[in-house]
Amino acid sequence: MKKLLVSFLILLSTAVVVAQDIPENIAYTQIYDFIDELAIDKVISINSVVKPYSRNFIAQKLVEAQAKDSLLTKRQKADLKFYLNDYALERDTVPTNRVSATDSKTFNLSLLQPAFHYYSPTFKARITPILGMDILANQKGAITKRWFGAEFQATIVNHVSVYASYRDQSFNGTYLSDSEFPTAYDKISGAKITKPTFLNNLPGVEYKEANYGGDYSDMRGGIKAYTSWGSIGLVKDVITWGDNYNGSNIISGKAPSFPMVTLNLKPCKWFELNYIHGWLISNVLDSTNYYLEDYDEGVVKKHYRPANKFLAANMLTFTPIQGLNLSLGNAIVYAENNVQAAYFIPIAYYKSIDHLMTKGLKTENQNSQIFFNVSSRNIKHLHLYGSMYIDEISWSRLKPSNPQQNPVSYKLGFNASNWPIKNLSLQGEFTRSNIINYKHSIQTLTWASNSYNLGSYLGDNSQDIYVAINYKPIRSLNLNLSYTNATKYNDYEYVRRQVGEAISQKPFNEKIWHNDLVVFKAVYEVVNNAYAIINVEWNNAQGYDLTSTPIASETRLTGQEYLNKFTPKLYHGENLTCTVGFSFGF
Numbered sequence: 001m002k003k004l005l006v007s008f009l010i011l012l013s014t015a016v017v018v019a020q021d022i023p024e025n026i027a028y029t030q031i032y033d034f035i036d037e038l039a040i041d042k043v044i045s046i047n048s049v050v051k052p053y054s055r056n057f058i059a060q061k062l063v064e065a066q067a068k069d070s071l072l073t074k075r076q077k078a079d080l081k082f083y084l085n086d087y088a089l090e091r092d093t094v095p096t097n098r099v100s101a102t103d104s105k106t107f108n109l110s111l112l113q114p115a116f117h118y119y120s121p122t123f124k125a126r127i128t129p130i131l132g133m134d135i136l137a138n139q140k141g142a143i144t145k146r147w148f149g150a151e152f153q154a155t156i157v158n159h160v161s162v163y164a165s166y167r168d169q170s171f172n173g174t175y176l177s178d179s180e181f182p183t184a185y186d187k188i189s190g191a192k193i194t195k196p197t198f199l200n201n202l203p204g205v206e207y208k209e210a211n212y213g214g215d216y217s218d219m220r221g222g223i224k225a226y227t228s229w230g231s232i233g234l235v236k237d238v239i240t241w242g243d244n245y246n247g248s249n250i251i252s253g254k255a256p257s258f259p260m261v262t263l264n265l266k267p268c269k270w271f272e273l274n275y276i277h278g279w280l281i282s283n284v285l286d287s288t289n290y291y292l293e294d295y296d297e298g299v300v301k302k303h304y305r306p307a308n309k310f311l312a313a314n315m316l317t318f319t320p321i322q323g324l325n326l327s328l329g330n331a332i333v334y335a336e337n338n339v340q341a342a343y344f345i346p347i348a349y350y351k352s353i354d355h356l357m358t359k360g361l362k363t364e365n366q367n368s369q370i371f372f373n374v375s376s377r378n379i380k381h382l383h384l385y386g387s388m389y390i391d392e393i394s395w396s397r398l399k400p401s402n403p404q405q406n407p408v409s410y411k412l413g414f415n416a417s418n419w420p421i422k423n424l425s426l427q428g429e430f431t432r433s434n435i436i437n438y439k440h441s442i443q444t445l446t447w448a449s450n451s452y453n454l455g456s457y458l459g460d461n462s463q464d465i466y467v468a469i470n471y472k473p474i475r476s477l478n479l480n481l482s483y484t485n486a487t488k489y490n491d492y493e494y495v496r497r498q499v500g501e502a503i504s505q506k507p508f509n510e511k512i513w514h515n516d517l518v519v520f521k522a523v524y525e526v527v528n529n530a531y532a533i534i535n536v537e538w539n540n541a542q543g544y545d546l547t548s549t550p551i552a553s554e555t556r557l558t559g560q561e562y563l564n565k566f567t568p569k570l571y572h573g574e575n576l577t578c579t580v581g582f583s584f585g586f
Helices: 002-014 029-040 055-066 074-086 184-190 350-361 496-502 559-566
Strands: 099-103 107-112 114-119 123-138 141-156 160-172 213-227 230-237 258-268 271-279 285-296 299-306 310-321 324-334 367-376 382-390 408-417 424-433 462-471 477-489 511-527 530-543 573-584
Touching: 029 055, 029 074, 029 382, 029 408, 029 511, 055 074, 123 160, 123 530, 184 213, 324 350, 350 367, 511 559, 530 559
Parallel strands: none
Antiparallel strands: 099 107, 107 114, 114 123, 123 141, 123 573, 141 160, 160 213, 213 230, 230 258, 258 271, 271 310, 285 299, 310 324, 324 367, 367 382, 382 408, 408 424, 424 462, 462 477, 477 511, 511 530, 530 573
């Protein structure tokens, strides 16, 4: 064992290290869009099926683009210079800033950009503040959103990365109108525009108690050991799996962050492995697990604990030719008393393992999934992609004579960038998810964490059409005009004895909810880590009464009840909502 450990340390010390493996928050859409744009223009090549990217990976791609600056437009060159400054530490230097308290090759404390940087050959550190406010208002009143916190990132001896990010956030409903929200409780409830049942693309949260609206915190962080060909870590973060521009149908990143063991291996140019083992939040009480509290004289109170819920998943990506990435993977959600060693095997077919562990007892197996992703940037200025998530599959259901449909979700999309007009891109995406997809008859085994679906934000039996025009006239200014047509159809519960009848129903049959959404969004990164936004959106959300004959497992509500379930009251009906904001950190 000692010899093995020594050999591993020698390997680490002799490896050619490209730099640290600190993930870049996926909310920093500006840099992700720019990296994607460079890849579509064939300036660089990337595998975009798994995010977040590491800060070093982004810095490496920026340096690659710098070496090919003759291929860049004038605006792209300005963007490149701007982002290289933000990733200076990953390039073994400190950034230059407009207003600095100190300025040296070793450390830098600056006001614009607001950050502290320290560099030495064996230790690099970055601390950035997080502070911001948005005000959003329509005819139903106004909600103020504010957040504050800080981020810390460090690299130790070029082989260990440590990071932490804390954000305290709140939605204040005090300014909502009395006509729509007449009581204090209505205003508090109305400010909570993110809930597991709401069909929007906002990040999921778990609210704390607050007497003014929705208050919550988001703590992310982790530690990783890395070399030039891979990394292993323990992190609590948000991830996305599957190419997309409007939410993935595999792992969308909508659920709150959860702890996980991560593994990334890229031993050669044509193969990459990503693996996670996560501890999900079941939101289901375990009646056999509780604390006892001396609550009052002679009174003992039971405090029940949540049931365990785990996720193991892998994604294998093959690159037969540059620009074409073929990815496949599988996952399992399981809810045993303890983690299972077999699910820590990074390259495995987990359904087969599950059958071995459960079939002999004639007990219910766990919840397994398969997914695929194809991404092509082989045609310059064009990104074509598609993904499929298969919850359960039966080959007999593929027969035309079988009325049952397999619970699958698929997505097709494109992004045409910088052609025929420079600095302009056109995106289109189509997503469909069949009946019962993402659901399970055992609540601890659903494809969800904190009750938020891990996959498509619309859930099962739904359809999403998304088109967008993106224009970048100058450095760090992004103007985006988009249209989303989102539809939810008949809603069925996964009841084991009745699931066959449910998946025999015609999918995408009767609408129970629909939302048209037109958004104009302008984001300007004034200096690194300082953002101004203006967002104007029109939406029309409606619920619908059903006329067909219901079946036993169908959730049957009135049109108004569907609207209440799936849409925050602020967005009921037709609305014109404006948002303005400024922040340090996103």
